[in-house]
Every structure is written in structure tokens, then in C-alpha cells.
Amino acid sequence: MSEPISSSAKSSHPLPAPIQAGLPLTALAPMQDVTDRPFMAVIADCGAPDYFVTEYFRVHSQSRLEKHILEAVVENNTGRPVFAQMIGEDIDHLVRAAKDLQNHPIAGVDLNMGCPSPTVYKKQCGGGLLRDPQKIDRVLGALRETCPGLFTVKMRIGFEDTQNFETILDLVNKHQVDLLSLHGRTVKEMYRSEVHYDCIKQAVERVDCPLLANGDVTSAAKARWVLDYTGAAGVMIGRHAIRNPWIFRQIREEQNGQPVSKITLQEVNQYIKKLYHAVAKPDAPELRQVAKMKKYLNFVGQGVDPEGKFLYEMRRAKTKADLFGICDRHMPEGPEHLFAAEPYPGVIARPNRES
Structure with missing residues (x-):
């Protein structure tokens, strides 16, 4: 195991208060073309997470903050903080976008270093950055200097393998990132493999900041297992919050020792x-x-x-x-007709091909 990079004092930026003190943090994972303002509002009505994160603002030489994404921040009616997510590889333009975002009521700036879309990583954006720790060092340094408030990162455990994993975690410490969300798969694994929760556990032990575990958190019971195994500060949930928008409320119930709501x-x-x-x-x-x-x-x-x-x-x-x-x-009426707490085995969520 390599030695951690020496870091300066931990960041003093406080995270927004959770809905209920003393419970693990919860966040809705950003999903492109899904987590817009209307979707966030519907999720909040079912039981809001502690934090929301916008779809990513695409940052390049000609970019401006997309209005439809900015709506999720400036018209936020969820009662919960919204972090503004960026994706890009040009440091000067990332700095420009981060400064522009400071003019809006964001909870903080989030950098995407995990998107597994080939059209993204081929441009050295998103998960593509994980191949270049030296570039990550410069990006994190520039954005940390630019963001007077919270600066957070969402990433995966590597591109094709975990060769750079520890080095990047040490850079998270070096630049005093305030919150790390970690999806426990590599970029090339997309969403197909088992989640490497051992890597999430390793990251929890190595980074100074709170860490949200992401990947196949399917239910309140699974969240309990993930939190107990990894020691993470909380969970970030994406696809399974589309399936079950009550999942954040159920996690709080389970963590409080209360009966977990059964959804009809x-x-x-x-x-x-x-x-x-x-x-x-x-x-x-x-x-x-x-x-x-x-x-x-x-x-x-x-x-x-x-x-x-x-x-x-x-x-x-x-x-x-x-x-x-x-x-x-x-989906008939009646308390006897229950929605499954976990996805049914073999019932696959695949892109629609009939439309």
C-alpha cells in the first residue's frame, strides 16, 4: 500500500444539516436527463434525501450554465440543499463555471469524475479523468481554490482497474474535498458487475472527508448492510430511487429502529x-x-x-x-397488493426499444 500524501488541515466547511441528526446521510445520485427539478420535487414528496445533486453542467470553451439544469437550483422547492454538478476537462473553463455557480443558491460545487458514458470519457471528462492522476491533481487544486464553500467529488474506483485508486484518494485529501461520493465499480464495468464494497471500505479508511457509498443500494436493509460493512457516512442512491422514491424515508425509519413502511x-x-x-x-x-x-x-x-x-x-x-x-x-387498490421491497430477480430494467 502506498503512503498517503501529506495533507494540510481538514476543511472546516460544514455540510448542510441532515433531515435528522445522528442518522447516516442520504443523497439522490445525479442522473442525466432524470434528476431535473420536477423529478426532485416528486421524490421530495415521497420522502426527501438529505441532499440533491443536479444533472451535470457540461463545461467547455463555448459553454454557459444550462437554464434547464439551473432551474433545479434557483427554483428548488424540495426544502433540501442542491449541489451543482459539473463535468469537463479544461481547467480554466471549469474554474469559470464554478465562479458562475457561486452566484446562485447552490449547496456546493460537485465535480463528476465517474460518468461511464464512452462519449464522455473519450473526451477525458467524467470517468476518463481517472486515467490521469496528474490532471486530477491540477483540477482539484484549481477548483478548491475557486470554491469558498463546499467542494465535493463523485467518482468511481478506477477506469479499467484500481491502479490509480489510492493515489486519487490521497489527492482528495490533499485538496481538502469536503464530501466524496464513491461508486464501487470501474468505468469500464458500467453497471454490470458486482459492486466492490471492499474498495468503498478502503476509501472510507483512507480519506479525511465524509464518504457516501454508491452502487446497488436497493433497499433500507441493503443500506444498513452497506453502511455497516463500509463504515461510510451515508449512501447515495440513483436508479433504485427511481424504482422506489420512498427509499430515503425507509432508510431513516430503519436506522431509527422503526417499522419500515410497506408500499402498496x-x-x-x-x-x-x-x-x-x-x-x-x-x-x-x-x-x-x-x-x-x-x-x-x-x-x-x-x-x-x-x-x-x-x-x-x-x-x-x-x-x-x-x-x-x-x-x-x-397496480390495483388494496393494502394486500404490495410493491416489492427489492427488485424481483430476473426482472431487468433495460432501455425501451419499442417506442
């Missing part, structure tokens, strides 16, 4: 319809709006029925009436 299929049906209207664009054709909903329902459907019948029918819906009718058939 009727509540899920109501969530789907509320989300449909929340994310609808006034001028969008109905077919396009239905297609947009399918990217959420691909995940929701993992907890509806063990055979995947809802997913099969949903993926073929063409109109709002079709979609809502399918929901009503598969």
Missing part, C-alpha cells in the same frame, strides 16, 4: 401518474411523453410483478390512456 401498488400507481404530469412538457406530443415515462418505468417495473408482465405491456403503450390503463390493471 396503489401508491406506486399514484407515483407514476404524478410523475407523468410533473415531467410533462406542454408542447410535447403524447407519444413522446409516453416514451419519456418508459425510462422511469423500466425501473419501477422491477418491483411490480415477478414475471415482468407490467414491463412487457408498458413498453408497448403508445398513448397516455394505454399507459394509465396498464398501470391500473397491474
Whole structure:
């Protein structure tokens, strides 16, 4: 094991207060084209996480802060702090964007060093940065100097392997990053492999700042296991919060020793319809709006029925009436009809191909 880089005094920037003192932190993971202002509002109504993070602001020589992403900050009605996420590789322009973000009511600036999209990492952005610790050293140094408040990082454990993992963790310490969110897979593993929780545990032991564990946190029970095993300060949840927007509330219940809320299929049906209207664009054709909903329902459907019948029918819906009718058939009223606490085995959330 390499020796840690010597770091100066730990950052004194306090994190925003959690909803309930003494409990692990929770955060909704940023997901491009998903975690916009309307989606955050719907999640908050089901039981908000401690923190939200925006979709990433793309930073390059011609970039300006995208208005639709900025809405999640300036029109935030969740009652919870929102961190502004950036992605890019040009240091001067990252500094410029970080300065621009200071003019808005952000909780802090977050740097994306984990996006596994090939179109992103081929530009040396997102997860692509993990191949170049020297570049990371310069980027973190410049942004730490630029951000008078909270500066946070979201990353993966490596690009193709963990060769640079410890070096990058030491750079997180060197530049006094205030919060690290760590997805326990490499960039090349995308979302396919098992999560390497041992690497998250290793990072918790090595970094000075609080760490949020990210990757396959599917339920309150799984969150308990991840927190106990890794020692992380909290969890960041993405796809499984689309499937189960009550998960943050359930985690707080479990951590408090309270009974974990059981969610009925009727509540899920109501969530789907509320989300449909929340994310609808006034001028969008109905077919396009239905297609947009399918990217959420691909995940929701993992907890509806063990055979995947809802997913099969949903993926073929063409109109709002079709979609809502399918929901009503598969999600009837009654306390006996429960939504699965964990995804059903073998019910796969895959991109829709029928629209």
C-alpha cells in the first residue's frame, strides 16, 4: 500500500444539516436527463434525501450554465440543499463555471469524475479523468481554490482497474474535498458487475472527508448492510430511487429502529401518474411523453410483478390512456397488493426499444 500524501488541515466547511441528526446521510445520485427539478420535487414528496445533486453542467470553451439544469437550483422547492454538478476537462473553463455557480443558491460545487458514458470519457471528462492522476491533481487544486464553500467529488474506483485508486484518494485529501461520493465499480464495468464494497471500505479508511457509498443500494436493509460493512457516512442512491422514491424515508425509519413502511401498488400507481404530469412538457406530443415515462418505468417495473408482465405491456403503450390503463390493471387498490421491497430477480430494467 502506498503512503498517503501529506495533507494540510481538514476543511472546516460544514455540510448542510441532515433531515435528522445522528442518522447516516442520504443523497439522490445525479442522473442525466432524470434528476431535473420536477423529478426532485416528486421524490421530495415521497420522502426527501438529505441532499440533491443536479444533472451535470457540461463545461467547455463555448459553454454557459444550462437554464434547464439551473432551474433545479434557483427554483428548488424540495426544502433540501442542491449541489451543482459539473463535468469537463479544461481547467480554466471549469474554474469559470464554478465562479458562475457561486452566484446562485447552490449547496456546493460537485465535480463528476465517474460518468461511464464512452462519449464522455473519450473526451477525458467524467470517468476518463481517472486515467490521469496528474490532471486530477491540477483540477482539484484549481477548483478548491475557486470554491469558498463546499467542494465535493463523485467518482468511481478506477477506469479499467484500481491502479490509480489510492493515489486519487490521497489527492482528495490533499485538496481538502469536503464530501466524496464513491461508486464501487470501474468505468469500464458500467453497471454490470458486482459492486466492490471492499474498495468503498478502503476509501472510507483512507480519506479525511465524509464518504457516501454508491452502487446497488436497493433497499433500507441493503443500506444498513452497506453502511455497516463500509463504515461510510451515508449512501447515495440513483436508479433504485427511481424504482422506489420512498427509499430515503425507509432508510431513516430503519436506522431509527422503526417499522419500515410497506408500499402498496396503489401508491406506486399514484407515483407514476404524478410523475407523468410533473415531467410533462406542454408542447410535447403524447407519444413522446409516453416514451419519456418508459425510462422511469423500466425501473419501477422491477418491483411490480415477478414475471415482468407490467414491463412487457408498458413498453408497448403508445398513448397516455394505454399507459394509465396498464398501470391500473397491474397496480390495483388494496393494502394486500404490495410493491416489492427489492427488485424481483430476473426482472431487468433495460432501455425501451419499442417506442
